[in-house]
Amino acid sequence: MDNTNQRKPLINGEIALFLRGLIIGKVLTLIVIGGLLWWLLKPNLASRSSANSSSNQSLNTDSSTGSTFQTVAEVPNASFNYGGSTAWASIRQLVDSQIQSTRPELQLRYVDPVNSSPGSSSGIRMLLDGQLDFAQSSRPLTDEEQAIARERGFTLEQRQVGMDGIAVVVNPSLNVSALTVDQLEKIYLGQITNWEQVGGPNLPITPLSQRPEDADTTVFSNNSNLKGQALGSNVQYIYSTTDAVRQLSKTPGGVYYASARSVVFQCSVKPLLLGRTSGQGIPPYREPMVSAEQCPRQRNQLNTQAIKNGSYPIIANLFVIIKQNKGREQQIGDAYAKLLLTDQGQRAIEQAGFVGIR
Template identity: 55%
Template structure:
């Protein structure tokens, strides 16, 4: 073979090798970016699958064991409708809801239990407070909040109360005791009876306190009720009653009417999809969440729900991040929607 031919043959081999390596690299790149699998990096940082149809089965590194979790009462529909589906597909990833030994369950008590090593991870309807971050650091680890859904605060009134809605200012004035009669907000001549759970009993109340009341104290006219179920029952019996809670706990109820809210009186946004379904049709037909208004922010009181993870490099961290990853799959987000919340991705 002539030197000329050898040179040409070498060139062809090098060119072929280069193309092959390029194709192999391309295949690996495509698989890495399109498999829909959620992986943990070496430091177990939180990652979200980008596939539009990823499922629970595609989540990687799901740990085995019994993991206690707890916290926000707002999360009850997710625990009931989503967590049960997780257990069917990942039976060795055992989830056990745990109530506090003292005090009422809620976001704050859940985070407190997490700090005290009573939970593997917790569920919250509010962000982590500065003092909670500080307590975690004192114990040698950090806390991380992972948002998984959007929720709104809905206002419940008696079905027979004739009122078009409230502004945020009017709502604040009712709960701080400045407005005491429905006649003051274009309603009937009737005393207002505001109901609430106590401030220390949950993330919803803390969120309401910070974002609606602006830190002002509840008025002397506020009646404190231990649970949302009891409060809604009172409102259904009391024509002048009013209560606030997570939208899925209010909008689909048969005994109370969810009230439109607005930043201004000329733009009141309902927390339910219009047209409003008469309560006489309930329970065969129920009102549904106004998910579009929650997503766009037109509805004035929205918030995010969080998985609170203890970042300590141990299996509890892996459990918390796995749980969040499961909820952030397309399958998880669809189930969250069915539970009455708004998907975040």
């Protein structure tokens, strides 16, 4: 009998068993090695996970010391309309979005004016007319606005939450580096009409401004003797700061004043030093100045130190305008101001490019 044919199945079975055992052994070896690696790396993974968790918590809730958006009580659970100063645009983008992320019960909706340009004046007017629940302003209330409020059965409160400067900007080609406050006022009153009168070239001055009834800020805000005076006949009125910057880039003799936060970082205009007296000009930007050629790779930054210590001559305070009527408008205006005045709110205002007051 031939045993060769009987031996072949046996050999094939032994080979299969050997290969199966080899595979199982390798799998077990990989499991053991993987387990050892997991055990060795476990502390680092746990530490990294903890760090990521802490980082995310810090971004979402600002867990550093001090008051936060979460600590403010009596934040109303509803949707509200607000508007006003265009200088507050970065606050609306950065700070208000943080507030609504942290306090989702509060919904804020920015409303533009219908028949006028956006600004502090138009925002306060809309608040008086019942179109807004609170307003954001870069200037204090006027006596006329307070009188209108009283006639309608309520009062207005202005609650300061931050500070800004009023910067003066010109075309980058203009060979003028500084103005005094008095010179700036006379330019807008039509009493100085040529740059030659302030040490510049023989070039007519083209002052740009928002209309006083819609203005975001006023160049006369710190001088009570000039409040309410009509601007010069050579003043050209523009819709917004964006329009003014665009026009200045094409107007060699143009000049414009606005929130420093709105214009200092722009590439197509040159900010001027501003002084209370000649020879004492303070820059609205951190020195050294970034030239138009360096921009946008670099941009001028706000001179927050000069604004905070009061050495910069024209300061614009940031106010939340609150309707005092014991209603929902007063409740939301008060809550919004309190949110901005928390430690977290003040830090966020400074991140938005302004100066906190605390």
